Amino acid sequence: MGRGGASIAGGDTLQAIWYNPANLVEMQGFSTLIDVGLIQHTTRFQRAQRIAEDGQETNYEPAQTNPHYLPDPSLLFAYGWKKHRVTLAFGVYAPYSNTPSYSDTGAQRYAVIDTQGSLFLVSHIAAAWAPHPRFRFGAGIQNHTAIVRLQTAASAYLGVFGGPEDPDLDLYTEASLQAPINISGNVGVWGRLLDTAAVKWDLAASVQMPVVLNTSGQIKVRLPTNPLFDPTRIEGSRVKAVLNLPLIVRAATRVTLFDRADIEAAFVYEGWSSLKELRITVDEPDGIWVRDVPTIGDYRVPDIVVPRNSRDAFSVRVGGSVKVLPKWLRIRVGYAFETSATPNETNTVFFYDSNKHLFGIGASITFKNMAIDISYAHILMPTNTITQSNYKQLNPLNPSGAIVIGNGTYDASYNIIGLAWRGSF
Numbered sequence: 001m002g003r004g005g006a007s008i009a010g011g012d013t014l015q016a017i018w019y020n021p022a023n024l025v026e027m028q029g030f031s032t033l034i035d036v037g038l039i040q041h042t043t044r045f046q047r048a049q050r051i052a053e054d055g056q057e058t059n060y061e062p063a064q065t066n067p068h069y070l071p072d073p074s075l076l077f078a079y080g081w082k083k084h085r086v087t088l089a090f091g092v093y094a095p096y097s098n099t100p101s102y103s104d105t106g107a108q109r110y111a112v113i114d115t116q117g118s119l120f121l122v123s124h125i126a127a128a129w130a131p132h133p134r135f136r137f138g139a140g141i142q143n144h145t146a147i148v149r150l151q152t153a154a155s156a157y158l159g160v161f162g163g164p165e166d167p168d169l170d171l172y173t174e175a176s177l178q179a180p181i182n183i184s185g186n187v188g189v190w191g192r193l194l195d196t197a198a199v200k201w202d203l204a205a206s207v208q209m210p211v212v213l214n215t216s217g218q219i220k221v222r223l224p225t226n227p228l229f230d231p232t233r234i235e236g237s238r239v240k241a242v243l244n245l246p247l248i249v250r251a252a253t254r255v256t257l258f259d260r261a262d263i264e265a266a267f268v269y270e271g272w273s274s275l276k277e278l279r280i281t282v283d284e285p286d287g288i289w290v291r292d293v294p295t296i297g298d299y300r301v302p303d304i305v306v307p308r309n310s311r312d313a314f315s316v317r318v319g320g321s322v323k324v325l326p327k328w329l330r331i332r333v334g335y336a337f338e339t340s341a342t343p344n345e346t347n348t349v350f351f352y353d354s355n356k357h358l359f360g361i362g363a364s365i366t367f368k369n370m371a372i373d374i375s376y377a378h379i380l381m382p383t384n385t386i387t388q389s390n391y392k393q394l395n396p397l398n399p400s401g402a403i404v405i406g407n408g409t410y411d412a413s414y415n416i417i418g419l420a421w422r423g424s425f
Contacts, residue, residue, distance in 0.1 A: 001037070001096075001418050002362020002375035003319030004334020006264040009190065009204035009254035012321075013373070013422060014076040017089050017126050020188035020206040020250065021138030024087040024128035028080040028424075033091075035074035035373075035420035041065060041098035041412075045349050047107040048387070048407040058165070060107035060408075063349065065100050068116075072096050074420075085130040089140075092123050096416060100349065105167065109153040110393035110405045111348040113172075117149035126186075134192040141185045144211050144245070148177040152350075154394040156224045159401045160295050164393070171396075172222040175280070177215035177241060184211045200256040208248035210274065216240040216283060228294040236288035236301075241280045246312075247271040263320035272310040272341035280304040293397060301396050313341040319360070332362040332375070344386045348406045354381045362418070370423040379414035386410065 007015065011023025014033040047060040076091030099115040102108050126140030154171040157164040188206035218237040223229050252266035281303045282288050288301040319334030335358065342353040362375030389406030 001377045001416060002332035002334060002360045002373075003264065003321065004317050004336040004358055004360045004377075005268070005315070006252065006266045006317040006319030006334055006336070008188075008206060008250045008252035008266050009202045009264050010262065013420070014078055014089060014091070015074070017076060017091065017124055017140060018093070018095075018122075018186070018208075020190065020204055021089075021126040021140045021186060022128050022136045022188035022190040022204065022206070024078060024089050024126060024138055025080065025085060025130045025136045027078040027087050027089065028082045030425045031078045031080070031423065033074065033076040033420060033422050035076075035093075035418065037072040037096050037419075038417045039070045039072055039096055039098055040067070040415045041070075041100060042067070042414075043100060043349055043352055043410065043412040045108050045352075046409045047405070048409075050403070052163070063102055063106035063108040065102060068101065070097075070099055085133075085136075087128045088125075089127075090125040092121060094119070094121050098414070100351075102349065104151070104153070104172070108349045108405075109170070110155065111391070112150065112152055112350040114151040115149060117147070119145070119147040121145045134195060135190070137187070137189045139185065139187045141183065142211075144179075144182040144184060144213065146177075146179040146182070146213050146215060146243075148175065148179075148215060148217075150175045150177075152394070154396060155402065156226075156229065156397050157395060157401050158293075158295055158398050161228075162226070164395070164401055164403045166226075168226040169224045171224060173219055175217065175219045175239065177217035177239070179213045179215040182211055182213050184209045198258055200259075202254045202256075203252070204254070205249070205251045207250075210247045210271070211245035213243040213245065214240070215243065219280075231292045232294070233291050234288065235291060236282070236284040236286065238283040239280050239288075240283045241278065243278065244274045246274055252317075260326065261320065261322040263318070266317040266319075268315045268317065268338075270313045270315075270341065273312045275308050275310040275341075277308055278306040280306075290397065296397065299397055304394060304396065306394075307346050307391070309343055309346050310341045311343060313339050315339070328366045330364040330366075332360070332364070334358075334360040336360075344384070345388060345390050346406070347384075347386060347389070347410070348391050349410070352381075352410055352412055354384045354410070354412070356381050369425060370421065373418070373420040373422065375416075375418040377414075377416045377418075379416070381410075381412040384410045
């Protein structure tokens with residue numbers, strides 16, 4: 001993080017298992033890494049004024065994430081055989097992410113209320129081999145475990161009475177989905193084109209294979225408080241969903257000067273265009289039924305489809321480090337720019353995305369055979385005003401009565417503090 005994500009052509013730490021497993025060769029003997037990142041995410045959404053068909057205007061109060069810091073841990077181990085130039089590594093880690101939480105009555109409630117309790121964990125084993133001092137490659141096998149908890153509101157507006165955003169017609173839902181076993185992997189290569197006492201020049205690349213998360217679980221629903229829904233009941237709760245995580249391709253070049261300072265430039269491609277929609281499918285033999293719905297009677301709930309129409313994302317990263325005090329202090333700095341994977345038409349506060357600037361700084365303090373890493377990053381997402389959204393609220397009972405909820409002005413940023421301990425024995 002302190003290098004702005006430019007850590008593909010060098011194996012400074014065991015986090016190479018994710019960025020480029022070929023660089024694990026640099027770990028000799030027994031190595032371990034304990035890391036935790038504290039993530040503070042802020043999004044503020046000023047929803048645009050809505051004008052109903054009868055000309056009535058609705059203005060909204062701003063919606064903002066509830067403040068909290070999310071700890072994101074990593075625990076990694078490796079053993080390297082110097083004679084054979086082979087290293088085996090394994091561990092578990094949670095990629096830095098956020099779990100946004102908002103007011104359950106805010107203007108954003110039809111997109112998301114709360115995702116706290118969600119978990120994404122990678123279990124990873126990898127091996128690296130250097131058949132020549134100037135060439136190495138590595139590969140790993142991963143299991144991606146996902147636990148998704150999503151609270152949101154839907155509308156039960158039937159088009160007969162009330163309005164599409166009447167609070168007493170809101171359905172409150174909580175989906176709890178699990179995907180314990182989802183296998184994927186990564187590969188990487190590294191080569192040194194120039195190796196002198198003054199200058200070393202490296203090239204590297206790695207590929208993270210796509211991940212298909214097959215989740216299943218249940219959905220709980222709190223029916224509207226409108227008295228007309230008093231006799232209404234729901235039968236069935238089991239659902240399933242498939243979520244595609246992208247192919248990631250990384251390439252980088254790094255120059256090291258006098259074994260004291262280095263700088264790396266990297267390019268990363270993420271194939272998010274594979275994520276066209278989020279589809280929640282009913283997983284009950286007889287379906288999920290809403291009984292005794294006002295003016296309708298019994299209603300079978302269809303599959304829920306949330307359009308995403310994601311596009312591929314790209315990032316450019318530049319980072320480096322310098323040994324200020326060669327025996328015990330190294331400073332890192334970095335910058336990255338990444339394009340948005342989500343078009344404005346389908347963007348909402350539910351995992352809001354836009355172009356991003358990351359500014360990172362960090363330091364390593366070494367004591368004999370161990371080190372402490374401290375880092376800080378700020379991710380800036382420029383203000384984005386969306387006027388052409390086609391993202392609608394969910395209305396399972398009357399889909400044609402759903403209204404657009406994505407238009408408005410979005411401001412978002414992240415602050416991340418990282419702390420790690422490394423040891424070599």
